[in-house]
Amino acid sequence: MVLIPTYDERDSIARQVQGVRAVSPQVDVLIIDDDSPDGTGVVADELAAADPQVQVLHRTAKNGLGQAYLDGFAWALDAGYDTVVEMDADGSHRATDLPALLEAAPLADLVIGSRWVAGGAIENWAPHRKLLSVGGNQYVRMLLGMPVMDATAGFRVYRAEALRHIGLDAVASQGYCFQVDLTWRVVRAGLRIVEVPITFVERDAGESKMSRDIFVESLRNVTAWGMRYRYEQARGLVSALTVGRSARR
Template sequence: MTPSDRAHPRTLVIVPTYNELESLPGAVRRVREAAPWVDVLVADDNSPDGTGQLADELAAADVQVQVLHRPGKEGLGRAYVAGFGYALERGYELIVEMDADGSHRAVDLPALLERAEASDAPDLVIGSRWVPGGEVANWPRSRELISRTGNTYVRLVLGMSVGDATAGFRVFRASTLRALPLDEVESAGYCFQVDMTWRVHRAGMRIVEVPIVFVEREEGVSKMTGGIVREALWRTTAWGARHRAQQVRRLVGRLRRR
């Protein structure tokens, strides 16, 4: 039995967009071919290049494609949180994060979903570049070094064993998202991925990584900026400082009770 032949939980793939006119049609097509049972939600931040209108055309041609029009560019995190709310309101059981630029390969999607659908399914499945079997394609050495160093820093500061906390290709269970205070999430850029991973970890829920091949985008322009990197650095450092302070307070409390 192939993955498309068996029954699946209701699944929504959220694809946030801002000026992805060139890449969006191919991204949606590849997802629908790789996992025909899933629905796709394009969450567009009022792209000036017409991506939102194109998404409407794709939705008109395919009932499994939906569009969430947002008022303007507010960052990746807010787009995903809006998409999470949309999915939870409509009873989806699995919610997927996936980029529109082709860097997340649709052929890897069934493997992530299979792990999320297993009898021992974790609360969060991450498509990871930095676990055995994972890799990147067409990346300069400097970009790989930045990503590896950033993830090492996250592990050391926050005390998580996740190899790729910054990864943006992931599957949440609806129960996981309902258990998190999504209205408190303030991270706007790629720091959002670390934020969500950290929240799942702190809640005592289980995270599993599945190796993927991450491909450098071939169309459009990267959204990565120095400001996004700085946000991730200072927020992670602040979370880590609070975490370590709490650990010290708990230790002191135990020592005083002896």
Template structure:
């Protein structure tokens, strides 16, 4: 993948954008990202979108050497798409690998906040729920669901991150190499929480910076009640396992 350049102190940076039926948004969000951060490359990972998103991504790549596309043969979930993109980025030698939604909810114009914070962190999250963070065009019910879900994650998994479910983030290469991506089995939205927990368990530094999250104005959201319920179920299982592990460690220390 041809790099548009590198960022001083961080090296080569690529942002992975997973897509499924985002033909209305893709050129818009990629254009904004390239204008906001000309030295950051873009990797679109398309899950065989029937609306032609993959073809549009190829057209963008043909006109810009800093844009590349990976085509997957089926809709395999957000986590699976990111894992595919991460593997490609690491193989290509990138120093920093980012995540960004294709629908415009993550504003490329705020990526500089994450890049600056990564200078003394291993993972940076663009957070809705730290002071200064906000959401736009969300009903109160959805805000309560997100805040409640993140509170559940903090209590059950014992992590201090306030927005562990957020999908606007930057990883150092060394972070992705240390958290054993080959063993990640979460493919849906719970993938985001999984990687936060793994990063903290590895003794690495996670920082949150405030962002303004803007609800999509075009296309259909991939989040549903069933997806949220599955995420909470997986987190509950992880939390129960962690509590059992904590008890066992405590017993061994006393013995």
């Protein structure tokens, strides 16, 4: 099941869904629309009416990317899907990269379509966007010690059992740090992550959903998680040293 959240994506959603169905005809698609004022939900319903492998989940308000995916996960898990994909509606995640991610899925609990591993690339990004993404991922690796090059990536494939295992009920993050949150949970659970190179293309329709509030939420949450993790590391080291000294006595 490919989950595609939408908000004001009328100009791109049909192209994205049709691209996915063309390159991976075995997959089903769930469009999750947040009551888009531009009529995206109507287009989504038309796509579903024309293709039995496309369905639509209408939400009544814009409640954030994280909650959209959580609702989509719940829908897919209840329906019995064993593999769940996250994918943007605006074309920045190329449908042509999807087969490579799905091919890697049997080998991992989480497959990340990565911009920052060998073979990964970006197209049409302004320098400040690249700096923000590279710097953000370096900050995540520094604080959380995660062996992941692109923890903020939104093009990814989860094994259903991994989603059940990592505790989705406790996820509260909403913006782009939602991706870091789930990656961190997969790492902490000792599950396997594979990064597959993709080419990320800047949208050519609609407007970016990045905002100051999303950036602040990401910075605040990642910093809090990192400080807690480093504190736990330090406390564990002190405990180990204390036990070692006692044993030598």
